[in-house]
Amino acid sequence: MEETNSIIMQVQDGIHRSYSDLSSPDFIYKLEVKDICKSYSTRGQEKITVLQEINLQILPREFVCLVGTSGCGKSTLLNIMAGLISPSSGEVFVDGKPVTGKPGSDRGMVFQGYTLYPWLTVAQNVAFGLQFQKMPKPQQRDRVCYFLDVVGLGKFAHNYPKQLSGGMKQRVAIARALANEPALLLMDEPFGALDAQTKEQMQEFLLNLWEKTQITIVMITHDVEEAIYLSQRVYLMGTHPGKIQLEIPIQLPEYRDLDIKLSSEFVDIKRQIIHGLRTERTTINF
Numbered sequence: 001m002e003e004t005n006s007i008i009m010q011v012q013d014g015i016h017r018s019y020s021d022l023s024s025p026d027f028i029y030k031l032e033v034k035d036i037c038k039s040y041s042t043r044g045q046e047k048i049t050v051l052q053e054i055n056l057q058i059l060p061r062e063f064v065c066l067v068g069t070s071g072c073g074k075s076t077l078l079n080i081m082a083g084l085i086s087p088s089s090g091e092v093f094v095d096g097k098p099v100t101g102k103p104g105s106d107r108g109m110v111f112q113g114y115t116l117y118p119w120l121t122v123a124q125n126v127a128f129g130l131q132f133q134k135m136p137k138p139q140q141r142d143r144v145c146y147f148l149d150v151v152g153l154g155k156f157a158h159n160y161p162k163q164l165s166g167g168m169k170q171r172v173a174i175a176r177a178l179a180n181e182p183a184l185l186l187m188d189e190p191f192g193a194l195d196a197q198t199k200e201q202m203q204e205f206l207l208n209l210w211e212k213t214q215i216t217i218v219m220i221t222h223d224v225e226e227a228i229y230l231s232q233r234v235y236l237m238g239t240h241p242g243k244i245q246l247e248i249p250i251q252l253p254e255y256r257d258l259d260i261k262l263s264s265e266f267v268d269i270k271r272q273i274i275h276g277l278r279t280e281r282t283t284i285n286f
């Protein structure tokens with residue numbers, strides 16, 4: 001392989017996306033987390049440090065998952081990336097620009113709970129953010145139709161959320177985030193509430209969507225198999241305080257089907273991550 005400074009060196013076999021040359025002076029990470037620390041002051045108790053010196057660099061069009069034991073600070077970190085909460089120190093950059101405000105057209109967010117507005121139709125939910133951009137109505141309609149088709153829900157535009165299954169609701173939430181055309185999608189356990197079968201369908205759907213788009217995705221999950229199946233890199237977070245414990249490049253072909261979960265390569269990676277999580281759990285002092 002020729003590209004010596006490219007992340008594709010980490011991937012064996014299969015078809016690769018051509019990432020830019022990391023050594024180029026013009027190279028800008030899609031997302032860069034620099035020396036992030038976060039402490040909370042709790043009433044009557046001393047300050048707790050939740051995140052300590054977190055540094056991450058995410059490439060354009062990468063799919064990266066964060067895993068870690070409960071309470072290690074994953075959601076806090078994702079919310080800092082989104083600009084929903086401020087770090088105590090350090091900075092986050094998207095496309096080289098510091099993150100200062102709430103998610104907008106550059107950063108989309110999808111949460112675990114079904115965060116749709118129950119009084120709005122599916123189409124109105126997807127259009128919600130577009131109204132704030134003051135986009136003309138015909139353009140809004142086109143954009144909503146397009147993204148409902150992308151998530152396979154074109155026929156449900158006039159339905160209400162209560163008429164949809166859990167997986168369908170999450171697809172609407174993804175369409176709503178995508179409708180703003182973010183270059184970066186931040187997902188906090190988006191499939192955590194789904195049954196095993198729907199979850200696998202959604203994993204296939206998301207991987208397919210990612211393959212078809214240029215989008216960069218950072219996702220939190222408790223499901224180690226999900227993290228390996230979806231991403232190019234997994235970060236294992238340690239706890240008390242939260243920190244990056246291990247970075248695991250996922251050396252699997254980029255185009256994957258669900259059966260890859262049964263392969264020996266996949267199981268080897270799973271073993272590595274599960275051992276990392278176990279070690280972390282046994283070193284926690286409560």
Ligand SMILES: Nc1ncnc2c1ncn2[C@@H]1O[C@H](COP(=O)(O)OP(=O)(O)OP(=O)(O)O)[C@@H](O)[C@H]1O
Pocket residue numbers: 040041042050068069070071072073074075076077
């Ligand atoms: N607003 C807050 N004030 C005080 N402590 C907080 C606040 N938000 C989170 N914490 C604490 O920060 C730590 C990290 O929480 P966070 O939700 O980021 O963890 P997590 O890894 O996402 O957990 P889980 O996997 O269970 O969702 C926890 O100990 C939590 O109690």
